Amino acid sequence: MKEIFSMVQSLQVDILADLHLYLCTYFAYYLYDRETPARGGRRLQCFRQWKLWKYYANFFPLKLIKTVDLDPKKNYIFGCHPHGILCYSHFGNFCTEGSGFSELFPGLTSYLTVLSGQFMFPVFRDCFMLTGAVEVSKESISYLLSKETGGNAVCVILGGASEALDANPGNFTVRATKRKGFCRLALKYGASLVPVYSFGENNLFVQVTNPDGSRLRKFQDFCTKRLGFSPPIFHGRGIFNYNFGLIPYRHPVNSVVGAPINIEKNEKPTMEEVDDLHDRYLKALTELFEKYKVKYGVSENDHLVFKD
Structure with missing residues (x-):
């Protein structure tokens, strides 16, 4: 013994x-x-082409719609809207080949920018980087846009954590009126801006009612400012029921990639030039939404609502 x-x-x-x-x-x-997420990550194309991602896209189903060809000799900043609760469409479109990004835009390499905190978790960080996810920081975006031969599409979810608190079926809030850093970087590196709107992203979950000014919303805004990420209270469906759970509802999501706003390189843009480009971008996003909204299930009476 x-x-x-x-x-x-x-x-x-x-x-x-x-x-x-x-x-x-x-x-x-x-x-x-530790600096790799801000240096282009460590994408692996065969991981992005994993068959599982096709099942992922077909679950909703998720479709990526191209409206114009994009020159692979240029760099781009894709402005992705809306954030949604968990960014399902943006992950599926730009971190995987589930919706066929490389087939639709040959010669372009997509990088989805996410919070740096995502790369603090051991092992998960390494798997996440295989998809093409990188850190959302000035350093990270500058690194990708500085590629002189072009071919990089940096995808930025502009609404951020605060926009997740607006994610609800029938809500078309876009938080972008004071977010202008992407315009300054676009001018500095001569990268074209491309608006992207995912019709149906906000329909994947139902969030507890939290209007601006309510106690819940004040608490959520406080947490967002302090922690850097928002704490939405939401539910989807379950495995064996359709009324409650954490699995997203099966609702079609159609991500429309608009026409690029071509920009002349200006390493030291003025505030007026940044503001002008920002206005042009919001106008292009509005036109994209209005042109395709009815086709993808939005009422003619619904319009984008811009907030800070």
Whole structure:
């Protein structure tokens, strides 16, 4: 009996020693690799082409609609709207080949920018980077747009965490009136701006009513400012029921990629030039929404609502 106990104890010591070695090795790798999310990530095309992503897109179903050809010799900033609760369409379109991005836009490489906190989780960060996800920071976007040969499409979900709190069926709020940093970067690097609107993204979940000024909304806004991400209270469907759960509802999502706003490179744009480009972008986004809204299930009487 003592021999068995001694063997078990010895085995436990060996397992703990190996685990300690693995953790130390990964921690050293993490420190060495911590800047990669802001240096183009580590995308792997075969991972993006995994058949699972086709099932993912077909679940809703999710479709990516091209309205014009995009020159692969240029760099682009895709402005993605709306944020939705969990950005399902933007992930499916630009982090996977589930909706056929590479077939629709040959020669372009898509990068979805996300909060830097996403890359703080061990192992998850490495898997997420395989999809083409990168850090949403000035440094990260500048790194991708500085590619002189072009071919990069940097996808930015402009509404951010605060727009997630507006995500509800029938809500068409876009929080972009004071978000102008992407315009300054577009001018600095001569990258074309492309509006993208996902019709149906806000229909995937139902959020607890939280109008501006309510106690719940004030608490959520406080958390968003303090933590950097919003805490929406929502529900979708379950596995065996359609009334409650955390699985998104099966609702068609159609992501329309608009025409590019071509820009002359200006390394030191003035505030007036940034404001002018921002106005042009919002106008282009509005025109895109109005042109396709009825086709993709939005009432003729509904319009985009712009907020800070």
